[in-house]
Amino acid sequence: MGGEKFGFLIWVSSITCLLCLCHGYVPVDNYLINCGSPNNVTVTARVFISDTLLTSTSETLAASNRNSVSDIYQTARIFTGISKYRFSVAPGRHWVRLHFSPFHYQTFQMESAKFSVSSQTHVFLSDFTVTSRVIMKEYYLNVPTDHLELTFTPSGKSFAFVNALEVVSVPDTLISGDPSFAGSHGSFNELSLQALETVHRVNMGGPRVTPDNDTLSRTWKTDSEFLVENNLVMNVSKIPSVHYKPGLATEETAPKSVYGTCSEMNSGSNPASNFNVTWVFDVETGFQYFLRFHFCDIVSKSLNQLYFNLYVDSMMVVRDLDLSSYVVNALAVAYVMDFVTVSEKKSDRIRVSIGRSSIHGVYPNGILNGLEIMKMNNSKGQLSTGTFLPGGGLTKKKNVGLIVGATVGSLFVLVAFGGFIILFKKRRGGNHSKTWTPLSTNGAASGSSGATVASLASNSSYRIPLAAVKEATNSFDENRAIGVGGFGRVYKGVLQDGTQVAVKRGNPKSQQGFAEFKTEIEMLSQFRHRHLVSLIGYCDENREMILVYEHMKNGTLKSHLYGSGLPTLSWKQRLEICIGSARGLHYLHTGDSKSVIHRDVKSANILLDENLMAKVADFGLSKTGPEIDQTHVSTAVKGSFGYLDPEYFRRQQLTEKSDVYSFGVVMFEVLCARPVIDPTLPREMVNLAEWAMKWxxxxxxxxxxxxxxxxxxxxxxxxxxxxxxxxxxxxxxxDRPSMGDVLWNLEYALQLQEAGVDCDQEDDNSTNMIGELPLRFNDYNNHGDTSVSVAIEGRFGEEEEESCGDDLSGVSMSKVFSQLVKSEGR
Incomplete structure (x- = not known):
């Protein structure tokens, strides 16, 4: 009976393939299933076949609703137990499309159904409930075997349903290669292993594209609902001018109706226009995303006329993009650019922007023809958050569906693969969402070994045994000490797997204690960014407070500016370091549902790796930012003197702008290469910020x-x-800019530097550079560290050295210097 059913299914699939000939692409597999219906239906020239002949068990129901807007949504298959569809396919890439439209049938209220959907290798939906009138979920999946199984698993005592299914072959070359990371160096080289879910597919500047006008039966939305400011763009349409070149985009990549329309910057006749066109897209947090940009220069009259910048969130992805010569010297040629977000999204939005190029004399213009945003599966093979156990240990039960069969072998491979990935992730730093949560808030509780009691479930992936830490550092050999800070001494270490680490061992006498230790773990275990130092683990055995980080070979930014005798940094290197640091801080301020304020931004907390890439470190004083309906966080003043925001000091009101102030001090420290506070200098030069601002x-x-x-x-x-x-x-x-604005300006400063250097080299004229200058401050390359720190508790509390008045408005930092200096800690 099963062979007859599949013969019928394959025969109908062959017939539907013939209907695709008009599109040019003929899929090897083309299963279109009208679920729960006794009849076949035709939708936009595609035949969806009935699944009646393939259903023979009592655990499914065929439901009908004649009030539906479309034929495939008038019926549904309801599953009261774990049920499977099995399709014979050619190995390779496929679309899997699931169609849902809830309605009431007998006692089943489909809008309350809760269920999961999975294949042998990936979980598409977990604890899913249909909240829209009509919804279609589309997945791009590599099927490595000769069959595909789609399993519907009701959650608890609920049920599952589906109105229609599509399993259709896709050219393996449609999405391939190693896309670059958006706004970062390197590329993502495991795309072939990923399952993707289409989140947004948009036709910029053009009309909605329906499946009957797309060779792969895709739907393209208009971009108007995503534009931040509609008046900044013009819609352009020149569809007949589009042509495809061999080796680039094809009609399967996107139809001419996408490449032949675009949203163009509305600069008018003003050559001084300076703005970005931005689109904002809602996404789900906790996943990386694949972004495909579709370009076709249909606006230029000649080659090398159109230059613009492309951005994803705050990151510049492509600078001075010239569409006519990027791949071939021709206009109106269709091609794509693929990117992957650097890390899992902490924010629930992706911002895409185009803006004017900084090339001198170029008219401010830019275009975008189309965009696809696809969610990538996580390390567990999931494309949806929620609880889901593949098979649930129930594969021996009576499974209902088109073909009944056990998939124990496939599930075992999936579980084993998932277990390997989880173990690998733990070795690399663990689950990013885990947070270390001690049961004892004061750190006094301990187990039999003296270890601080903590929630094993939340921190086990980060805890490193004390024996392993001692082995890595040769029992904290002083010859391995590479620095000392307010928390304690830092040692270089090597773990058993060869990973080089920096081990920060807490000093019991330090003013920084358990609170800072706990904060550091909580912050770094939930954030991952290429410009934030990564936490490898921690150790709290025998009342130790030890933090283990990735080793930053080139130490602190401060050590490269003065006092250590290290080679000086070039101006371009300094700009790039400032840009990297700004990116890290901007991510803290905007990368999660709640902002995080670092509260101790200084050159000693900016570390440099072997390539001099900057990473922000030391989160012991960090604080969660204000709620949406608040403007600030009221808190005790903490931070390092010389970098401290005077408004924060006066009012004890902390905002992200406090970090911006501290970063401004760092910028002048980078420029002037001297300590931010030096009491040995004449009075007007003691405070770097005030001195630099004067000039x-x-x-x-x-x-x-x-x-x-x-x-x-x-x-x-x-x-x-x-x-x-x-x-x-x-x-x-x-009155201060956001860190995002600071980042933009620093990138612009770098562009100006690079452009000026290029012009200078061409002219062989050095008179455009800042020349030799008189020395107006001490030589700090042979001086020790003269930085100091301040710690204020309460309004003006226990650690205040001298009595201060209640009103500090207008009091400069230099005037309170003598009152607040405390060299032993923060």
Whole structure:
């Protein structure tokens, strides 16, 4: 009976393939199933066949609803137990489309159904409930075997349903290769192992594209609902001009109706226009995303006329993109650019922008023809959050569906593979969502070995035994000490697997204790970003407080600026370090549902890896930002003196702008290469921020820059850098830019530097550079660290050295210096 059913199914599939000839692409497999119906139906020239001949058990029901808007949604198959559809397929890539439209049938209220859907290798839906009138879920899946099973698993005592199914072959070359990381170096090289879920597919500047006008039966939405400001774009349509080149995009990549329309920047006739066109897309947090940009220059009259920048979130993905020469020297050629987000999304939105190029003399314009955003499965093979156990140990029960059979072998492979991935992730730092939560809030409770009691379920993937830490550091050999901070001494170590680490061992006498230790773990275990230092693990045995990080070979930014005798950094290197640090802080401020304020931004907390890439470190003082309906967080003042936001100091009101102020101090520290506080200097030079601002406001910042930078800085780059730093140091937070704005300006300063250097090399003229300058401060390359820290508890509490008045408005930081210096900690 099973062979006859499949023969019928394959015969009908062959017939439906013939109907695709008009599109040009003929899929090897083309299963279109009308679930719960006794009849076949035709939808946009595609025949959906009945599943009646393939159902013979009592645990499914055929439901009908004649009020539906479409034939395939007038019926549904209801499953009261675990049920399977099994399709004979050719190995390779396939679309899997699930159609849902809930309605009431007998005692079944489909909008209350809760269920999961999975294949042999991936989980598509977990504890899923249909909340829309009509919804279609589309997946791009690699099927490695000669059959595909789709399993419907009701959650608890609920049931499952589906109105229609599609399993259709897709060209294996449709999505392939190693896409670049969006806004970062490197590429993602495991795309062939990923299952993808279509989240957004958009036709920019053109009409909605329906399945009957797409060779792969896709739907393309219009972009109007995603545009932030509709008046910033013009819709352009030149569909007949589009042509495809061999080796680039094909009609299967996207139809001409996508490439032949675009959203173009509405710059008018103003060559000074300076704005970005931005689209915002809702996504699910906790997943990485594949982004495919569709381009076709249908607006230029000649080659090399159109240049623009492309951004994803705050990251510049492509600078000065020239569509006519990026791949071939031709106009109106269709092609794509693929990217993958660097890490799992913490925010529930993806922002895509195009903006003017910084190339001198280029008209401000840019276009985008189409965009696809696809969710990538996580390490467990899931494309949906929720609880799901594949098979649930129930594969021996009476399974209902088109073909009944056990898949124990496939499920075992899936579980084994998932277990391997989880173990691998734990070795690399564990589940990013895990948070270390001690049962004892004061750190006094301990087990028989003296270890701090903690929730094993939440922190086991991060805990490292003390014996392993001692082995890695040769029992904290002083010869391996690489630094010391407010928390304690830092040692270089090597774990058994060869991973080089930095081990920070808490000093019991330090003013930083259990609270900072706990905060550091909580913060770094929930965040992952290439510009934030990664936490490998921690140890709390025998009342130890030890943190283990990735080793940053080049140490702190501070050590490369003064006091250590290390080789000086070039201006471009310094700009890139500032940009990387700004990206890390911008991610903290915006990358999650709640912002995080670092509260101790300084050059000593910016670390550099072997490539001098910057990573922000030391989250012991970090604080969760204000709620949506609040403007600030009221908290005790903590931070390092010289970097401390004066408004925060006066009011004890913490905001993200407090980090912006501290970062502004770091910027001038980078520029001038001197300590932020140096009591040995004349009074007007003691405080770097006040001193640098004095020269910045005079328009003579070149007078105080690091002497090693003479003849190297392009004036425009220095001017943009100084203006940005000045804005960061505004007296009031409301007048300061966001870290995102700081990041944009720093990237612009870098572009100005690179453009100026290129022009200078072409002209063989060095007069455009900042020349040799008079020395106006001490030589710090042979001096020790003179930085100091401040700790204020309460309004002006227990650690205050001298009595202060209630009103500190207008009091400069230099005037309270003598009152607040505490060299032993923060």
């Amino acid at each position: 910045q406001k005079k328009g003579q910042l070149e007078q105080v820059i690091d002497q090693s930078l003479r003849g190297e800085i392009v004036p425009d780059s220095l001017r943009k850098f100084g203006e940005t730093g000045e804005k960061c140091l505004a007296d009031y937070g409301v």
